[in-house]
Amino acid sequence: MKENKKINPHPYIERYDLERIFPEEFIPKVTVYTFTKGDVLFAPGETLNDMYLLVEGKIKIFTLTPEGKSLINRFKRPLGVVGDVEYVKGNSVINSVEAVSDGVMLAASFEDLKVLERNHPPFIRFLLETVAHKFYSESQASSLHMLYPVEVRLASYFLSISSDGEGTLFHQEMRTANLTELAEWVGTSYRHLNRVLKKMVSDEIIERANGSIKIKDLEKLRDLANGNIYE
Amino acid sequence: MKENKKINPHPYIERYDLERIFPEEFIPKVTVYTFTKGDVLFAPGETLNDMYLLVEGKIKIFTLTPEGKSLINRFKRPLGVVGDVEYVKGNSVINSVEAVSDGVMLAASFEDLKVLERNHPPFIRFLLETVAHKFYSESQASSLHMLYPVEVRLASYFLSISSDGEGTLFHQEMRTANLTELAEWVGTSYRHLNRVLKKMVSDEIIERANGSIKIKDLEKLRDLANGNIYE
DNA sequence: TTCCGGAAAGGACATATGTCCTAAAGCCTT
DNA sequence: AAGGCTTTAGGACATATGTCCTTTCCGGAA
Numbered sequence: 001m002k003e004n005k006k007i008n009p010h011p012y013i014e015r016y017d018l019e020r021i022f023p024e025e026f027i028p029k030v031t032v033y034t035f036t037k038g039d040v041l042f043a044p045g046e047t048l049n050d051m052y053l054l055v056e057g058k059i060k061i062f063t064l065t066p067e068g069k070s071l072i073n074r075f076k077r078p079l080g081v082v083g084d085v086e087y088v089k090g091n092s093v094i095n096s097v098e099a100v101s102d103g104v105m106l107a108a109s110f111e112d113l114k115v116l117e118r119n120h121p122p123f124i125r126f127l128l129e130t131v132a133h134k135f136y137s138e139s140q141a142s143s144l145h146m147l148y149p150v151e152v153r154l155a156s157y158f159l160s161i162s163s164d165g166e167g168t169l170f171h172q173e174m175r176t177a178n179l180t181e182l183a184e185w186v187g188t189s190y191r192h193l194n195r196v197l198k199k200m201v202s203d204e205i206i207e208r209a210n211g212s213i214k215i216k217d218l219e220k221l222r223d224l225a226n227g228n229i230y231e
Numbered sequence: 232m233k234e235n236k237k238i239n240p241h242p243y244i245e246r247y248d249l250e251r252i253f254p255e256e257f258i259p260k261v262t263v264y265t266f267t268k269g270d271v272l273f274a275p276g277e278t279l280n281d282m283y284l285l286v287e288g289k290i291k292i293f294t295l296t297p298e299g300k301s302l303i304n305r306f307k308r309p310l311g312v313v314g315d316v317e318y319v320k321g322n323s324v325i326n327s328v329e330a331v332s333d334g335v336m337l338a339a340s341f342e343d344l345k346v347l348e349r350n351h352p353p354f355i356r357f358l359l360e361t362v363a364h365k366f367y368s369e370s371q372a373s374s375l376h377m378l379y380p381v382e383v384r385l386a387s388y389f390l391s392i393s394s395d396g397e398g399t400l401f402h403q404e405m406r407t408a409n410l411t412e413l414a415e416w417v418g419t420s421y422r423h424l425n426r427v428l429k430k431m432v433s434d435e436i437i438e439r440a441n442g443s444i445k446i447k448d449l450e451k452l453r454d455l456a457n458g459n460i461y462e
Numbered sequence: 463t464t465c466c467g468g469a470a471a472g473g474a475c476a477t478a479t480g481t482c483c484t485a486a487a488g489c490c491t492t
Numbered sequence: 493a494a495g496g497c498t499t500t501a502g503g504a505c506a507t508a509t510g511t512c513c514t515t516t517c518c519g520g521a522a
Contacts, residue, residue, distance in 0.1 A: 063374045071377050088363040128359045132319040135366040142373035143294045146302050146418045149478060187377045192479050380508060423509050
């Protein structure tokens with residue numbers, strides 16, 4: 001990820017209505033960074049000096065164990081925030097962050113934010129809401145993971161991305177690029193994911209054809225997910 | 232839980248240095264509640280009108296599934312906060328909350344807090360730090376749960392409560408009252424917990440004598456926990 | 463002291479999930 | 493079209509964990 005002075009932050013500030021958190025005078029202090037698919041954006045242990053707002057693209061936050069296992073904590077799209085908790089708690093980066101697509105971030109230094117926080121209440125309110133929401137969804141996901149088997153979590157995931165009613169099909173549209181990633185997201189092994197998918201096919205809940213997955217029976221899927229929805 | 236007008240909130244406010252978040256004028260708006268061991272303090276779905284500060288006693292936050300399984304999300308001791316996320320996000324109570332011992336809470340209405348928030352920045356800073364910390368530890372615990380087997384989580388738990396160095400013994404001192412509760416805390420069944428405990432005994436990591444558990448080999452425990460510590 | 467219910471301990475068996483491995487299919491690149 | 497890499501599929505087996513049940517133990521109520 002690197003600073004990109006050619007890009008003007010203003011369009012993003014308007015698009016995401018950031019004037020509410022960054023007053024006019026603050027905007028010159030905002031830096032624009034661009035990143036490329038696959039970039040490692042942050043690594044655990046790293047010390048952060050800026051907070052970032054994701055305004056374009058998609059990134060994933062994940063945990064790597066010493067043993068090499070990997071677990072996706074969450075995906076972020078605009079307007080995701082990175083470094084908020086580090087800013088508040090003053091600790092170093094906890095998880096790995098990687099770019100899933102090309103994208104753009106706006107950055108503001110902790111130092112500047114400290115001043116902003118003092119003079120501009122809406123900013124801290126924004127932070128508070130951001131963190132509260134992160135806590136809320138983390139907490140939901142955590143319970144879901146602890147209490148239900150992969151099949152249920154997977155059903156829940158499918159529901160969460162099939163927007164609303166129709167037996168939506170998500171082809172390349174699936175939010176995870178491939179099955180390996182999906183496995184890391186649901187928190188299981190590729191092998192097991194495959195097993196569960198197979199079962200869902202034989203239960204006539206989904207259909208699979210060359211890599212694409214289609215929901216066949218939304219009702220059954222709902223039953224299975226049992227009211228649990230990611231996010 | 233019920234209001235208790237006989238109790239003066241001031242000693243608590245001093246003990247926990249709450250003047251920093253509640254200015255003098257606000258204190259008359261604080262209500263004192265007392266509760267008794269076993270009380271159900273809050274139930275999921277309930278609408279909250281107040282935020283609570285736990286100033287005495289111990290409570291547990293847990294999730295109950297429709298199937299009747301139960302999972303302890305966390306314990307709280309003073310100065311724990313309940314209802315902060317609900318205040319910020321405006322949603323209803325997410326988890327069940329139950330008193331583990333007798334105790335006391337200070338309450339302030341959301342309505343009053345809204346005013347306070349506007350006039351007294353330290354309060355919102357306090358909230359932000361509280362929520363950030365909750366998120367941080369929830370996130371750690373969640374990864375730990377997803378990535379490691381019960382044995383590791385248990386080792387981690389033992390470490391977290393054995394304060395520091397010495398092969399501390401925790402008898403009735405164990406933060407969970409009994410093995411059933413410990414199982415819910417580690418997120419497993421009683422049966423399996425027992426199995427793992429037995430293994431730890433035969434590995435000479437701990438010793439068991441009539442309900443008490445003693446750490447025998449702190450080094451092995453550390454190896455096992457593998458750098459993971461709750462909280 | 464006797465009786466009862468809950469907590470502890472663990473056997474037997476079922477299920478969920480992980481690890482290792484092999485084969486086939488798909489897709490680039492040359 | 494041929495090779496090589498990644499992704500998909502799934503067999504075989506091992507391990508982690510859950511469910512159900514029985515026995516024993518212990519402290520409090522009668």
